[in-house]
Amino acid sequence: MSARAAGDGDGGRRNTLAKVSLSSLSAATAEAATFPIDAIKTRLQLHRSPVGGGGGGGGVMRVAGELVRDGGIYRGLSPAVVRHLFYTPLRIVGYENLRSTFACGGREAGLLEKALAGGVSGIVAQVVASPADLIKVRMQADSRLLSQGIQPRYTGILDAFTEIIRTEGFRGLWKGVVPNAHRAFLVNMGELACYDQAKHFIIRKQICGDNLYAHTLASVASGLSATTLSCPADVIKTRMMNQGKDAKVMYRNSYDCLVMTVKHEGLTALWKGFLPTWARLGPWQFVFWVSYEKLRQASGTKNIADEQAEGQWNAME
Numbered sequence: 001m002s003a004r005a006a007g008d009g010d011g012g013r014r015n016t017l018a019k020v021s022l023s024s025l026s027a028a029t030a031e032a033a034t035f036p037i038d039a040i041k042t043r044l045q046l047h048r049s050p051v052g053g054g055g056g057g058g059g060v061m062r063v064a065g066e067l068v069r070d071g072g073i074y075r076g077l078s079p080a081v082v083r084h085l086f087y088t089p090l091r092i093v094g095y096e097n098l099r100s101t102f103a104c105g106g107r108e109a110g111l112l113e114k115a116l117a118g119g120v121s122g123i124v125a126q127v128v129a130s131p132a133d134l135i136k137v138r139m140q141a142d143s144r145l146l147s148q149g150i151q152p153r154y155t156g157i158l159d160a161f162t163e164i165i166r167t168e169g170f171r172g173l174w175k176g177v178v179p180n181a182h183r184a185f186l187v188n189m190g191e192l193a194c195y196d197q198a199k200h201f202i203i204r205k206q207i208c209g210d211n212l213y214a215h216t217l218a219s220v221a222s223g224l225s226a227t228t229l230s231c232p233a234d235v236i237k238t239r240m241m242n243q244g245k246d247a248k249v250m251y252r253n254s255y256d257c258l259v260m261t262v263k264h265e266g267l268t269a270l271w272k273g274f275l276p277t278w279a280r281l282g283p284w285q286f287v288f289w290v291s292y293e294k295l296r297q298a299s300g301t302k303n304i305a306d307e308q309a310e311g312q313w314n315a316m317e
Helices: 002-046 057-070 077-102 111-141 143-147 157-168 170-174 177-204 212-241 254-265 267-271 274-299 304-316
Strands: none
Touching: 002 057, 002 077, 002 111, 002 143, 002 212, 002 274, 057 143, 077 111, 077 157, 077 177, 111 143, 111 157, 111 170, 111 177, 111 212, 157 170, 177 212, 177 254, 177 274, 212 254, 212 267, 212 274, 254 267
C-alpha cells in the first residue's frame, strides 16, 4: 500500500508539473498573439475624457493608429509573458484542485462553487504575479512618450524592476495590487467557471463532443462574462498602477480612483476599453484553451472533470 501511495504521489506531482508547463506555454502563445489588442485597451483606459466624451469605435481606431506610429504595439510584451509564467499556472492548477475539493462524494461541483474556486485561485495568482503586471502597464503607458520625443521611464523589464525598487521601495512593485486582486477575482470567476460550465453543458446536451467547436463556443461565452464583470476593476487597476512615486498623484487609493473617475467621466468610463478587452479575451482564451487542452490530451494529462465529461458523452453516444 505504501509503495502504491508513493506511486500515486509521484504521478500526482508529475501531473501537476505537466499542467504548469503546458499552461505556461499555452499562455505565452496566447499573450503574444493578442498583445496588440491589450496595448490598445491599456491606452484607452489611461485616456481621460469628460463626461459624455465617449470612447467608441473611433477611439479604438485612433489609438491603434497612434500605437503603430509610436512603435508601442509590442512594448511591454516581455513582462506580460513573465507574468503569465506565474499567473496562469497558479490559477489553472489552483482552480482545478479547488473544484475537485468541492466535487466530493462523486458529484460535480456547482456553478457557485466553480465561481468561488475561480475567484480565489485568481486572487492568489495575481498577488504573486502583480509586479510583472505593474511593469507591463507602465511600459505600455510609456509608449506615448516616444512620439513626443520624451525618454520613457524604463528601458526594459530589468531596468523597470530595479528602478521601481530604488525609487518606490520593494513594496512599490505591488502598487495597485488591491484593484488588481479585485479584477483577478472577477475575471477568473467569469472566465474559468463560465468556460468550465459552458463546455460541459455543450457536451451534456450533445451539441458536440469535447472538440474545437466546443472550445470555441465556451471561450466566447467566458470571454464576454469575464469582460463584463472585470472591466471596471481593470480600469481602476490600470490607472493606479500607472502612478509613479515621482509623478503627480491623481488618486489616493482605489476607492478615490473609482469616485473620481465616475465623477469626472461618468459611469460608463468604468467600461472604457470594453470592446478591445472582449476582442482580446475571446481570441486569448481561444488560443489558450485550444492549445492547452490539445497539449494536455497529447501528453495524457487530464483532470477529473474532463474524465467525467468524456464518460457522460460516451454514455450518451
